[in-house]
Amino acid sequence: MNRTIQNIWAVGRNYVDHAKELGHEVPKEPLVFLKAGSSAHWGEQIPLPLHSRDVHFELELALRFNSSLELDAAGLALDLTARDVQQRLKAEGQPWTLAKSFKASCPLSEFVELPQHLPHFQLELKVNQQLRQVGHTSQLIFNFEVLRRFVLAHFPVQEGDLLLTGTPAGVGPLKVGDQLQARAQSDLGHQINRCWQVVQGG
Numbered sequence: 001m002n003r004t005i006q007n008i009w010a011v012g013r014n015y016v017d018h019a020k021e022l023g024h025e026v027p028k029e030p031l032v033f034l035k036a037g038s039s040a041h042w043g044e045q046i047p048l049p050l051h052s053r054d055v056h057f058e059l060e061l062a063l064r065f066n067s068s069l070e071l072d073a074a075g076l077a078l079d080l081t082a083r084d085v086q087q088r089l090k091a092e093g094q095p096w097t098l099a100k101s102f103k104a105s106c107p108l109s110e111f112v113e114l115p116q117h118l119p120h121f122q123l124e125l126k127v128n129q130q131l132r133q134v135g136h137t138s139q140l141i142f143n144f145e146v147l148r149r150f151v152l153a154h155f156p157v158q159e160g161d162l163l164l165t166g167t168p169a170g171v172g173p174l175k176v177g178d179q180l181q182a183r184a185q186s187d188l189g190h191q192i193n194r195c196w197q198v199v200q201g202g
Contacts, residue, residue, distance in 0.1 A: 005037035007161040008106055009151045010060075010079055014141050014166025030142045030150045033100060035079070037161070041104035047201030048176065049102045052082035055174050058167035059125040059133045059182055063118070063144065064111055065161045071118060071148055075111035076182045076194045077164050080104075083173070104201070106164075109182065109194035118144050119186040123168065126181040135168025174198050 012031040048055050062077035079100070086099035125133040137143075142150070147165060151157055178198040185191050 003040070003042060005040045005160055005162055006158045007037050007155075008035040008040065008062075008164060009155060009157070009161060010035050010100070010164040011142070011147055011166045014147075015135055015139055015168045016141060017169035026141060030147055032151060032155070033096065034155075035101045035106050035164075039101050039103065039105045040162070041107045043104075043107075044196060045199045046078070046080070046107050046174070046180075046196045047104050047199050048174065049082060049105075049201050051098070051102070052085050054082065054084040056081045056083045056171050057125065057127070057132075057174055057180065058171045059123055059135075060164045060167050061121050061123060061137055061184060062108065062111075063148075063163045063165060065157055065159060065163065067159045069148075069152060069157055069159070070116075071114070071144060071163065073111040073113050074118075074121065074184070074186070074190070074192065076109035076123075076184055076192050077162070078107040078180075078182070078196070079164055079167060080106065080174075081171075107194075107196055108162075109192050112190050112192055114186075114190070115188070119188040119190065121184045121186045121190075124183045125170075127172070127174075128179055129181075132172060133168050133170035137165065139168070140166060176200050
C-alpha cells in the first residue's frame, strides 16, 4: 500500500452507543471531519502529544479509496482525540483541528484487499490485556456505501484517501506504557491485527 495519504475523512458518532456515551444525539446525516493525511502513523509506538493530558483511543475500521473512488481495502485505525483540548475548543466555538489532527494522531495497521461487495467486520480493542471496545460494522448508523456517497458528494476525495467509519462505545484515555492490541475479522474471514505501545511524544 502507498503510505502517502492525502486525506483522512473521519466519521463521528456512527455507532449509537458511542454517541450516547459522549452525551450526543444520534446524527441525522454523517458527521464528517478531516484529519490531515500526514497524521497517518505506521509505527508500532504511539507518541502522546505534549499539548494534551487526556488523549483518548477510538478504534475504527479504515477503508481505502481506489482510482475509481470505490472502497477496495480495509485496515485498523485509531482516531486519537485530545479530549481536554476538544472540550475547550467546543466551549469556545472553535475548530477541533488541534484535538484531532496532531502529529501521529491516526495510527494504522496494514491493509487487506477486499472484494467488490464489502464484508462486515467485527472490531476488538484490548488495552493492557483488558477488552475495552467491541463492535460490528453492521451496527453502523450510516453504512459503508452511504458514507462513500456522502463524502464523494461533498468533499474533494482523492485516490488513496482513507475513510474512518466510526468507533464503537468504550473509548477512554491513554497513558505512557499502555499496550494496545487491535483486531478485526470480516464475515468472509479476512483478519487484521495490530499492536501498539504508547510512549511520550516530543
